[in-house]
Amino acid sequence: MNKMILDNIEHPTEKRPGYLSSGGESSLTYSAPQILQAISDGVYVTDRQRRIVYWNQAAERITGWRAEEVLGKSCYDNILCHVDKDGHRLCGEEYCPLHRAMRTGRASEAPSLVFAQDKSGRRVPVMVNVSPIVDGQGKVIGGVEVFRDYSAQIHDQERARKIQSLSMQLPTGETPGLNLAVKYLPHGVLGGDYYTMERLDEHRYAFCIADVMGHGTAAGLYAMHLHSLWENNRRFIDRPATFVSSLNRNLCSLVRDGESFATGLFGIIDLRAEALALCAAGSPSFILHRGGQGRQIRLSSLPLGLVEDHVYEVTFLPLEPGDGLLFYTDGLIEASNQQEEMLGSEGLLAMLNQLDFPTDEEDMDQLVKKVLRFSNQIRFADDVTLLAMQYTGRYGNPAFPSPEEQAKLAGEVTLLPNNFRDIDEVVESCWNRIKEVISQQGFGPLEVNIHMALAEAIINAWKHGNRGNQHQPIIFRWCFNHNFTFEVLDQGAGFNYHNLPDPTEGERKVAECGRGIFIIKTLANAVQWRDQGRHLTVTFSLQPKS
Numbered sequence: 001m002n003k004m005i006l007d008n009i010e011h012p013t014e015k016r017p018g019y020l021s022s023g024g025e026s027s028l029t030y031s032a033p034q035i036l037q038a039i040s041d042g043v044y045v046t047d048r049q050r051r052i053v054y055w056n057q058a059a060e061r062i063t064g065w066r067a068e069e070v071l072g073k074s075c076y077d078n079i080l081c082h083v084d085k086d087g088h089r090l091c092g093e094e095y096c097p098l099h100r101a102m103r104t105g106r107a108s109e110a111p112s113l114v115f116a117q118d119k120s121g122r123r124v125p126v127m128v129n130v131s132p133i134v135d136g137q138g139k140v141i142g143g144v145e146v147f148r149d150y151s152a153q154i155h156d157q158e159r160a161r162k163i164q165s166l167s168m169q170l171p172t173g174e175t176p177g178l179n180l181a182v183k184y185l186p187h188g189v190l191g192g193d194y195y196t197m198e199r200l201d202e203h204r205y206a207f208c209i210a211d212v213m214g215h216g217t218a219a220g221l222y223a224m225h226l227h228s229l230w231e232n233n234r235r236f237i238d239r240p241a242t243f244v245s246s247l248n249r250n251l252c253s254l255v256r257d258g259e260s261f262a263t264g265l266f267g268i269i270d271l272r273a274e275a276l277a278l279c280a281a282g283s284p285s286f287i288l289h290r291g292g293q294g295r296q297i298r299l300s301s302l303p304l305g306l307v308e309d310h311v312y313e314v315t316f317l318p319l320e321p322g323d324g325l326l327f328y329t330d331g332l333i334e335a336s337n338q339q340e341e342m343l344g345s346e347g348l349l350a351m352l353n354q355l356d357f358p359t360d361e362e363d364m365d366q367l368v369k370k371v372l373r374f375s376n377q378i379r380f381a382d383d384v385t386l387l388a389m390q391y392t393g394r395y396g397n398p399a400f401p402s403p404e405e406q407a408k409l410a411g412e413v414t415l416l417p418n419n420f421r422d423i424d425e426v427v428e429s430c431w432n433r434i435k436e437v438i439s440q441q442g443f444g445p446l447e448v449n450i451h452m453a454l455a456e457a458i459i460n461a462w463k464h465g466n467r468g469n470q471h472q473p474i475i476f477r478w479c480f481n482h483n484f485t486f487e488v489l490d491q492g493a494g495f496n497y498h499n500l501p502d503p504t505e506g507e508r509k510v511a512e513c514g515r516g517i518f519i520i521k522t523l524a525n526a527v528q529w530r531d532q533g534r535h536l537t538v539t540f541s542l543q544p545k546s
Contacts, residue, residue, distance in 0.1 A: 033054075036054075036056045037056050037057050039056070039058060040058055040148075041058055041146050041147065041148045042056065042058045042059035042061075042062045042063070042126070042146070042147045042148070042149075043055075043056045043058065043059060043144065043145070043146050043147075044056070044059050044070075044075070044144070044145055045133065045142055045143070045144045046074075046075055046098065046142055046143050046144075046145075047141070047142045048102060048140065048141065048142060048143075049074070050074050050075050050076060050096075050098065050099060050143075051072060051073065051074055051075075052070050052071055052072065052073055052074070052075055052079075053071065053072075053142070054071075055067040055070050055071060059147075062116075062118070062124060062126065062147070062149050063079075063080065063116060063117075063118045063119060063124065064118045064119030064120060065079060065118070065119050069119075075091070075098070076091035076092075076096070079117075080116045080117055081116070081117040082096070082097075082114045082115065082116055082117075082128075083114065083115050083123070084112075084113075084114055084115070084378070084379065085113055085114075085115070085188075085189060090114060090378065095378040097112060097114075097128060097130045097145070097378065098130045098143045098145050099143075100130075100376065100377075100378070101130040101131055101132050101143050102132045102140050102142070102143040104132075104338060104376065105132050105134075105140055106132070106338075107129070107130065107131035107132065108128075108129050108130045108131070109381075110381070111127040111128060111129050111148075112127070112128050112129075112379065113125060113126075113127055113128075113150065113154075113188060113189065114126060114128050114147075116147070124149065124151060125149075125150040125151055125153075125154040126147040126148060126149060126150055127147065127148045127150050128145060128146070128147045129145070129146045129147075130143060130144070130145050130146075131143065131144050154189065157188070157189035157190055157217065158189060160189075160190055160217070160220060161186075161189050161190055161220075163224070164190060164191075164220055164223065164224050167194070167196070167223075167224055167227035168184065168194060168195050168196055168227075169196060169197070169198075170182055170197050171197060171198055171199045171205065173439070173440055174440060175199070175205075177203075177271040177391065177392055177393075178205070178269070178271070178389055178390065178391060178392065179359040179360075179388075179389070179390040179392060180197070180387075180388070180389055180390075181358050181359055181360050181361060181363065181364050181386075181387075181388040182195060182364075182385070182386065182387050182388070183361070183364040183365075183368060183384075183385065183386040184384075184385050185331075185368070185379075185380060185383065185384040185385070186220075186383050187331070187379070187380065187381070187382055187383050188217075190217050190219070190220030190221075191219065191220055191223065191383040191385075192211065192212035192213070192218075192219025192220060192222065192223050192383050193209075193210065193211050193212070193223060193329050193331075193383040193384070193385040194208070194209070194210045194211075194212070194223040194224075194226045194227065194262075194264075194385075195207070195208065195209045195210070195385050195387055196208055196227065196230060197387070199442055200237070200238060200268070200442065201441075201442035201542045202441040202442045202443075202480070202482070203270055203271045203272040203273075203442075204238070204268055204269065204270050204271070204272075204442075205268070205269050206237050206238070206266075206267070206268050207266070207267055207268075207269070207387070207389075208226075208230065208264060208265070208266045208267075209264065209265050209283070209327045209328075209329065209385060209387050210223070210226055210262050210263065210264030210265075210281075210283075210304075210329075211262060211263050211264065211283075211329040211330060211331070211383070211385070212226070212261065212262045213261065213262065219383070222261070222262070225254070226247075226262065229247050229250050229251070230247075232250070233246045233247055233250070238268065240266050240267065240268055240277050240278065240279035240314050241279050241311075241312045241313060241314045243266060243279070244264075244266050244279045244281055244304075244312045245310075245311070245312050247264075247266075247281075247304060248281065248304045248305065248306075248307075248308070248310060248312065249308055251304045251305035252305050252306075252307070252308040253308075254305070261303065261304050261305025261306070262281075262303060262304045262305060263281060263282035263283045263284075263303045263304070263329075263330070264280075264281045264282070264283055264303075264304055265278060265279070265280050265281070265283040265286070265299070265327060266278070266279045266281075267279070269319075269389065269391075271391070274318060274319045274320070274391070275316055275317065275318055275319060276316070276317040276318075276319055276325070277314050277315075277316055277317075278299060278314065278315045278316075278317065279301075279312050279313070279314050279315075280299035280300070280301045280312075280315070281301050281302065281303055281304045281312065282301060282302055282303030282304070283299070283327075283329075284328065284329070284330045284333060284345065285297055285298040285299075285345050286325060286326060286327045286328070287324075287325070287326040287348070287349060287352060288317070288323065288324070288325060289323065289324035289325070289326065289352065289357045290320060290322070290323050290324075291322075293353060294324075294326075294349050294352050294353055294357075295349070296345050296346075296349055297317070299315055301313070319391045320391070320393075321391060321392065321393020322390070322391070322392070322393060323390070323391045324357035324358075324359075324388065324389070324390045324391075325388070325389045325390075325391075326352065326357070326358070326386065326387075326388050327386070327387045327388075328348075328384070328385065328386045328387070329382075329383065329384060329385045330382070331380050331381070331382030331383050331384040331385075332348065332371060332380070332384045332386065333345055333347070333348050334381070334382060335371050335372070335374060335375040335377070335380060335381070336375060337374055337375055337376060338376055343371060343374055343375070347374070348371070351367065351370050351371065351374075352367065354370075355367060355370070357388070357390060358386070358388045359388065359390050363388075364386060364388065367386070368384075368386075409437065409441070409479065409480040409481075410477075410478065410479040410480065411433065411477070411478055412475065412476070412477040412478075413430070413433065413475075413476050414473045414474075414475050414476075415429065415430070415473060415474045415475075415476060416470070416471065416472075416473050416474075417462055417466075417469075417470045417471075417472075417474065418470040418471050423458070423459055423462050423463075426458055426462070426474065427454065427455045427458045427459070430454060430458060430476045431451055431454060431455075433476075433478070434450075434478050434486070435447070435451075437480060438450060438484065441480045441484070442542060443480075443484050443540065443542065445542075446484075446540050446542070449523040449524075449540065450484065450486075450523075450540055452519065452523060453519070453520045453523045453524055453538055453540075454486060454488075454538075456516035456517075456519050456520050457486070457488040457516075457520060457536055457538060458474065458476070458488060459516060460488075460516045460517065460536075461474050461488050461489070461490035461492075461536070462474060462490070464492070464495070465490025465491070465492035465494075465534060466490050466491055466492050467492060469491075472490070472491040472492075473491065474488065474489070474490055475487075475488070475489040476488055477489075482541075483525070483539050483540060483541045483542075484539070484540045484541075485537060485538065485539045485540075486537075486538055487535065487536065487537045487538075488535075488536045488538075489531075489534060489535045489536075490534050491534070492534060493532075494531065494532030494533040494534045495532075495533040496533070497529040497533045520536075520538060524538045524539060524540055525539050525540055525541040525543075526538070526539040526541075527539075
């Protein structure tokens with residue numbers, strides 16, 4: 001068998017395509033091995049058992065392995081040890097590109113990026129093409145791999161990928177009411193897909209999943225530009241149709257060739273209202289998984305960057321506890337099998353109905369592997385992104401917190417200044433009890449205002465209420481609901497809070513008292529006194545002050 005492969009390389013017949021013949025005689029004055037030794041790409045040939053029968057000089061230069069060290073050995077015998085860009089080993093029969101080419105009789109349609117191991121153990125990025133070798137009867141007798149050193153290009157792309165990854169994220173910390181999972185699989189080092197999701201307040205999340213035309217470096221740069229537009233249009237983020245329309249106008253000013261720039265889907269999920277507001281822009285259908293079964297939901301609209309004055313519409317979808325939502329880019333459903341049949345939305349839905357709804361990375365991996373087995377490929381031909389959300393319902397909803405969450409959302413503590421070094425330490429003790437939950441409940445943008453108002457309230461209670469008495473307690477209460485409210489109670493004589501002088505007028509500007517109350521009233525949405533001024537209640541809302 002090995003001799004047959006080498007004969008096919010060294011002694012091509014006059015009928016073989018690619019050789020110029022004249023009068024029945026080949027006019028080629030040099031052999032195929034001479035050509036293979038002259039090219040700068042690495043080339044090696046194997047038999048059906050993947051034993052190496054040919055290894056050219058460029059392969060020696062790129063890998064450090066000499067021909068006599070590898071001939072007769074299997075390519076998976078700790079020689080190249082190929083892995084993909086994500087570190088997955090490719091030398092098993094299921095994932096080896098060369099083995100697949102020989103088994104299917106199909107050459108690779110495009111080069112693949114893999115990482116080979118050179119003789120010193122160093123990983124070398126190479127772009128690989130594979131093809132089966134057939135005899136005169138069309139029977140597969142071996143395979144050939146051609147690979148090119150990609151080290152110079154990969155360095156810059158890796159740096160760009162790190163920058164790109166900063167623009168794609170899910171909310172940090174816990175997300176009560178939601179289970180979230182994402183899988184981002186760029187075709188190359190850089191991808192043209194984009195996703196992001198962020199918490200707007202204690203009940204609402206905004207998200208986006210988009211697919212820029214093409215893949216590779218140019219598409220990756222456009223995807224990063226989408227993140228800039230997300231930030232630039234933030235003022236519209238709670239109005240999906242307005243947000244997408246503004247995004248579309250921005251992209252139309254960038255794209256002038258009449259081709260669509262990107263497809264996408266933007267949405268807001270409101271846990272308190274148990275509803276989802278969606279605005280589509282040419283995106284594929286998504287899957288709603290309810291009661292153990294999934295169904296497709298298709299929203300029709302034009303892609304972004306195509307028609308500047310296109311009117312985008314919002315679709316509302318009610319949610320039930322346990323509902324799962326799977327959004328994806330079209331690279332997933334465009335996977336094709338050996339019969340050139342695409343998986344399609346129906347095929348994906350059938351697969352998902354055979355699995356549990358993906359709620360974590362492991363579940364996502366299982367779904368991706370199932371699609372790849374269908375396509376008989378080791379990777380997708382396009383960028384692929386999946387975003388899964390599961391609404392967990394009442395006990396995961398911030399509007400209906402569990403007992404454990406309730407303990408964080410409301411509380412009371414009695415503080416004796418005598419137990420602290422100074423009043424500033426009392427302030428920080430109160431602040432440390434609430435600062436983490438402030439961010440989790442969506443009040444992060446008001447963190448500085450809340451901290452400052454709390455400090456003024458505690459200092460006033462100690463200095464003016466308790467008259468600096470270290471042994472009189474200060475009571476601090478807090479509660480997160482739709483708003484954030486804190487209360488500070490002192491043990492003093494109280495004061496007339498109905499007729500407070502304006503500290504910004506005349507001589508009051510240099511007075512030592514009155515400024516703290518003025519600061520609190522300026523920062524907060526509502527301020528209230530009770531018990532003759534000994535009990536202060538301060539409320540912050542995510543809505544702008546009227």
